[in-house]
Amino acid sequence: MTPQKGQKYKALKILSVTGITSFAAPVSGSFSATLSPGDVLEIVNDPPPRATAVYARPLDYPAFEKRFVSEADRTSPIYGGYALVLDFRVLSTHFEQLS
Secondary structure (H helix, E strand, C coil), X not given: CCCCCCCEEEECCCEXXXXXXXXXXXXXXXXXXXXXXXXXXXXXXXXXXXXXXXXXXXXXXXHHHHHHCCHHHHCCCCEEEEEEEEEHHHHHHHEEECC
């Protein structure tokens, strides 16, 4: 199963995931987050060939951002947003595809 841009997936259980933060500079950051059952994520981009993971964003982007992205990152003038990194295996076993 290869996820595609725009598809939505619902978490079926509590899951620990990794997030990345982007900046308007040659730097990025990361954070850990916990998804709750029922959290819905949207795939951000079509993964390239041979990819094993994909970027996704929670539908409730602002609330999730406030909970998991540090205030220092969020308020940085070069902060460009965040995404969650989802392994295809985790996506296929712990999420329900909605669209």
